[in-house]
Amino acid sequence: MLKPERMSKLFVVGPKSTLPKIVSRLHQLKIAHFIEHKKDEFDLCAPLENFEKLSSLLVQVRSLTSYFGISTEKARITAFKLKDLENDISKLKEGAGNVIEKIKRIEDELKLAADQHRILELMSLLQINPNNFQKSSYIKSYLGYTKDERIQEKLEKITDGLEIRTAKHNKQILAAIFVNINFSENFAKALADASFFDIDTSAVKELDGTPREILHNLSKKQEKLKEELKLQNKSLKAFSDKHSKFLAESERFLSLEAEKSQAPLSFGSTREAFFLRCYLPKNDVEKTMEELMKSGNNKLHIVEEPPSNEEDIPIKLNNSKYAKNSEFFTKLFALPKYDEFDPSVLIAYTFPLFYGFMLGDVVYGMITFALFYYLKKKFSVGKDFFNMMLAASIGAVIFGFIYGEFAGLELYHLWIQRTHDFNTLMIISIFAGIVHVNFGLILGFILEYKHHGLIKAANAKFSWMMLQLGGVLFLGPLLNMLEVSKPLFYFGVALFVGAILMLLKGEGFIAVMEIPSILTHIMSYARLMAVGLASVFIAVMVNDLITFLFHKGILFWPLALLALIIGHTFNIALGILSPSLHSIRLHYVEFFSKFYQGGGKDYEPFGAEKQKSLI
Amino acid sequence: MTGVELAIGNGLLGVGAGLALGLGAIGTGLAQQQIIAAVFGAIVEDPKQFGKGLFFILLPETLVIFGLVIAIMLMGRM
Numbered sequence: 001m002l003k004p005e006r007m008s009k010l011f012v013v014g015p016k017s018t019l020p021k022i023v024s025r026l027h028q029l030k031i032a033h034f035i036e037h038k039k040d041e042f043d044l045c046a047p048l049e050n051f052e053k054l055s056s057l058l059v060q061v062r063s064l065t066s067y068f069g070i071s072t073e074k075a076r077i078t079a080f081k082l083k084d085l086e087n088d089i090s091k092l093k094e095g096a097g098n099v100i101e102k103i104k105r106i107e108d109e110l111k112l113a114a115d116q117h118r119i120l121e122l123m124s125l126l127q128i129n130p131n132n133f134q135k136s137s138y139i140k141s142y143l144g145y146t147k148d149e150r151i152q153e154k155l156e157k158i159t160d161g162l163e164i165r166t167a168k169h170n171k172q173i174l175a176a177i178f179v180n181i182n183f184s185e186n187f188a189k190a191l192a193d194a195s196f197f198d199i200d201t202s203a204v205k206e207l208d209g210t211p212r213e214i215l216h217n218l219s220k221k222q223e224k225l226k227e228e229l230k231l232q233n234k235s236l237k238a239f240s241d242k243h244s245k246f247l248a249e250s251e252r253f254l255s256l257e258a259e260k261s262q263a264p265l266s267f268g269s270t271r272e273a274f275f276l277r278c279y280l281p282k283n284d285v286e287k288t289m290e291e292l293m294k295s296g297n298n299k300l301h302i303v304e305e306p307p308s309n310e311e312d313i314p315i316k317l318n319n320s321k322y323a324k325n326s327e328f329f330t331k332l333f334a335l336p337k338y339d340e341f342d343p344s345v346l347i348a349y350t351f352p353l354f355y356g357f358m359l360g361d362v363v364y365g366m367i368t369f370a371l372f373y374y375l376k377k378k379f380s381v382g383k384d385f386f387n388m389m390l391a392a393s394i395g396a397v398i399f400g401f402i403y404g405e406f407a408g409l410e411l412y413h414l415w416i417q418r419t420h421d422f423n424t425l426m427i428i429s430i431f432a433g434i435v436h437v438n439f440g441l442i443l444g445f446i447l448e449y450k451h452h453g454l455i456k457a458a459n460a461k462f463s464w465m466m467l468q469l470g471g472v473l474f475l476g477p478l479l480n481m482l483e484v485s486k487p488l489f490y491f492g493v494a495l496f497v498g499a500i501l502m503l504l505k506g507e508g509f510i511a512v513m514e515i516p517s518i519l520t521h522i523m524s525y526a527r528l529m530a531v532g533l534a535s536v537f538i539a540v541m542v543n544d545l546i547t548f549l550f551h552k553g554i555l556f557w558p559l560a561l562l563a564l565i566i567g568h569t570f571n572i573a574l575g576i577l578s579p580s581l582h583s584i585r586l587h588y589v590e591f592f593s594k595f596y597q598g599g600g601k602d603y604e605p606f607g608a609e610k611q612k613s614l615i
Numbered sequence: 616m617t618g619v620e621l622a623i624g625n626g627l628l629g630v631g632a633g634l635a636l637g638l639g640a641i642g643t644g645l646a647q648q649q650i651i652a653a654v655f656g657a658i659v660e661d662p663k664q665f666g667k668g669l670f671f672i673l674l675p676e677t678l679v680i681f682g683l684v685i686a687i688m689l690m691g692r693m
Contacts, residue, residue: 331666332665332666332669333666333667333670334666334667422687422690422691423687423691426684426687520677520681523677523681523684524677524680526680526681526683526684527676527677527680530680530683530684533683581669581673582673582676584669585669585670585673585676588666588669588670588673589670589673589674
């Protein structure tokens with residue numbers, strides 16, 4: 001429970017003829033985390049025979065599903081015959097291809113028409129026919145914009161042999177210029193100086209007639225094209241609707257098959273045989289060996305190898321159904337290493353406890369419960385997180401009953417009144433800190449003891465606990481916060497000094513620099529009180545405002561209602577954000593730093609789907 | 616102590632409590648401002664850094680909480 005699942009390693013050798021069956025069996029079992037074979041005296045294994053065909057089909061299907069925007073995630077896994085699939089897909093591709101091509105042609109034509117339309121409008125402004133812009137060996141023609149108002153003057157200085165027409169358009173000067181081709185070089189320079197923006201007229205120069213006439217016909221043509229486009233799009237939509245199920249299912253099927261067929265790339269091979277190494281949970285070793293033997297007609301050689309500690313063993317967390325939800329928080333920080341503790345199960349209980357202590361309001365707790373219940377039903381991802389927040393909301397309701405708080409109103413007084421008993425709350429918070437931090441230290445002690453022996457563990461972890469007790473007995477009387485007898489005081493001094501010496505030995509000079517951190521870490525749990533107080537006082541202020549407005553008279557009642565809704569919504573939003581962040585922070589910073597490093601590799605068994613998470 | 620001295624003493628305690636909380640909050644703000652900017656950079660590069668980023672963002676919040684603890688302790692002496 002507190003440890004990741006124990007793993008074992010299998011080494012499988014067999015003749016290549018059994019490879020497809022073995023791969024397919026492993027894919028079904030969803031249990032083997034392959035260790036990639038690195039090329040040495042043994043080559044990498046080649047993918048299965050049908051790999052190329054599968055990937056080419058997959059590319060075709062995916063091009064269609066992405067064009068039609070078909071989601072394949074929820075498709076049923078169906079078995080197809082590859083031969084049939086090949087036929088069906090090529091037929092579909094042809095059918096879709098025809099329609100898509102038609103649509104593309106129409107879209108191209110529409111684009112050309114739009115271009116022509118734009119240019120012709122300009123020409124009609126200047127009253128010039130488009131065929132004037134045809135290429136000629138005597139005359140060079142320009143159509144374009146400039147901001148230079150004296151363009152005509154400037155050009156006429158170069159030569160008289162030019163024809164120019166101008167019109168105002170879009171706050172610029174639209175100009176059509178025709179000039180003897182001999183002057184075109186000088187002209188190009190002059191136009192560049194006037195920052196003349198040339199418009200490409202190639203789309204219209206073959207057209208005959210006046211711009212008005214052509215525009216009239218063009219508009220008709222455009223409308224017709226648009227009609228046709230609509231029609232084709234409709235038939236495409238019908239096509240995609242009709243085949244979307246098949247496409248989605250075949251995509252699922254093909255991607256699974258492709259995954260299988262390229263699995264051997266992680267294996268090693270000789271001329272006639274293949275071999276593979278994989279991690280799998282220790283509990284499943286026997287069953288898996290049996291299954292594989294059956295699929296390989298007993299022609300396999302399978303050895304179980306215990307993994308060594310130096311290996312980067314993949315981590316499969318192993319928690320009860322409820323504690324599984326808090327794996328989210330563990331993963332958010334980092335997966336544990338193989339020989340570390342998995343703190344999920346601890347978070348699963350302390351997170352709601354801390355959250356509840358901070359929010360501590362029956363009404364708020366119920367509202368957040370309803371909210372997270374709704375979110376859980378609504379979204380497919382993040383169920384684990386929402387479950388944790390549901391547990392946390394229950395914690396808030398329970399603490400709400402203890403405090404007697406209902407949306408900031410204290411309806412009855414049980415033990416603690418949060419608006420007055422700051423000191424009691426603070427003492428409880430600090431006490432929680434002492435327990436939590438020392439629990440972390442104990443876990444750290446156990447780990448150190450396992451890896452480096454008792455002395456190292458005592459120096460590195462137990463010393464922190466001595467330091468706390470020594471600190472209280474030694475510094476308490478010095479600061480006039482505590483009275484102890486003389487012998488006890490000297491005992492405290494001895495503990496304190498002893499702890500520092502042990503730390504120096506156990507964790508080095510850096511740890512000595514860190515000595516105040518144990519105090520700050522424990523004091524940090526005062527946030528359990530502080531965050532809660534902030535929440536209560538905002539609620540109380542909102543309630544005061546509402547009562548004030550309520551007593552002002554009936555005219556102010558709508559305002560009171562507004563204050564009620566806005567004020568409490570705001571406070572609930574804070575009440576979700578702040579306590580959850582601070583609760584998880586207490587775990588990450590104060591708790592984890594005593595025993596947890598993380599950095600494990602995720603267990604990704606072959607054939608299992610990758611889980612989606614919130615982040 | 617006369618009543619006036621007591622009143623002044625109480626007033627100074629109040630000022631001290633306010634300073635403890637306020638300065639703590641400013642310190643937290645200054646620290647978080649830079650951390651959040653850096654963390655967002657990291658998250659854009661690699662969304663998996665979200666958890667660690669959150670950890671760093673929340674680190675300096677301890678300052679304002681210590682401020683509040685001191686403030687409450689001072690208020691207790693009034």
